[in-house]
Each structure stands twice: as C-alpha cells, then as structure tokens.
Amino acid sequence: MIMRILGEGQYEIAAEHMDRLNELDTGVQSAAEAGDETAFATALSALLDAVRSLGTPLPDEEITPSDLVLPDEDTSLTQVRELLSEEGLIPG
Template identity: 45%
Template sequence: MIVRILNEGQWTLDDEAFAALNAHDDQIEEAVDSGDEARLTRALTALLDEVRSRGTAVPDDSLADSDLILPDAEATLEEVREWLADNSAGEGLVPG
C-alpha cells in the first residue's frame, strides 16, 4: 500500500504495518474528541514517524497513486476533525 504524507512524500508499507498505525490513529481520534491540540500534534507526529520508519520511500520521480493520504504534522485540530468527518466509513485516518 502506498501512503502519502501531505507536503512530504510517499512510502510503501506492507499490510502488517497497519496494526501499529491504527494504534496511533486511535490516539488521534481521542485527541480530536477531547479538543486537545497538543495531544493531537503528538499523536499525529507519532503516526507519521511510524509511516516513515516502517515504510520505504517512493522516489520523487516515480508516479504512483496513493492508497492512503495523511495530513502533515502541522495539521490543526479543526483540519483533522474535517478529515475524520469526510471519512464516511468512520475508520479514522487509517482504514482497518
């Protein structure tokens, strides 16, 4: 699966990585529900770090569609709230 981090790039991840990503995703949802911007930033940074550490960077000159797009670490509480609202499946930022 190819994951894009906005304003940064893409990484290829195997399916096994998604259990760890979902744990961070749960923390992001909890931070949004509580309205805690600092907690959101920590959880979002941890999620993105997990993508970078578990994934393999896709070369910039490669054209590949992203299977999943994540906001960058500077995303605000309101921006992430909108991302979550746009996900009609209710699965957070990361499916599964």
C-alpha cells in the same frame, strides 16, 4: 499500501505494519474528538514518524496513486477533524 504524507512524499507500507499504524491512528482520533491540542499534536507526530520509519520511501520521480493521504504535522486539529471518518485517518 501506498501512503502519502502531504508536502513530503509517499511511503510503501507492508500489511504487517497496519495494526501498529491503526493503533497510532486511534490516538489521533481520540485526541481530535476530545479537542486536546497537545495530545493531538503528539499523536499525529507519532503516527507520521511511524509511517516514515516503517514505510519504504518511494522515489519522487515515481508516480504512483496513493491509497491513503495523511496530513502533515502542521495541519490543525480543526482540519484533521474534517478528514476523520468513523475509522480515523486510516481505515481498517
């Protein structure tokens, strides 16, 4: 799966890492639903850090469609709420 972090770049994520990313995504969704800004910022940061550490960065010059686009760390709770589906930011 190819994930893009807005304003940063794309990462190729192996299927074996999706369960971990979905766990972190659940934390983002829970904090957003609760309106807890502090927990939200912490959870979003943890999710993005995991994408960076588990994923393989794609070269900027390589143009590949993203399967999923994640907000950057400066995205507000209100903005992320608009992006959330019943499955969070990451389906599955």
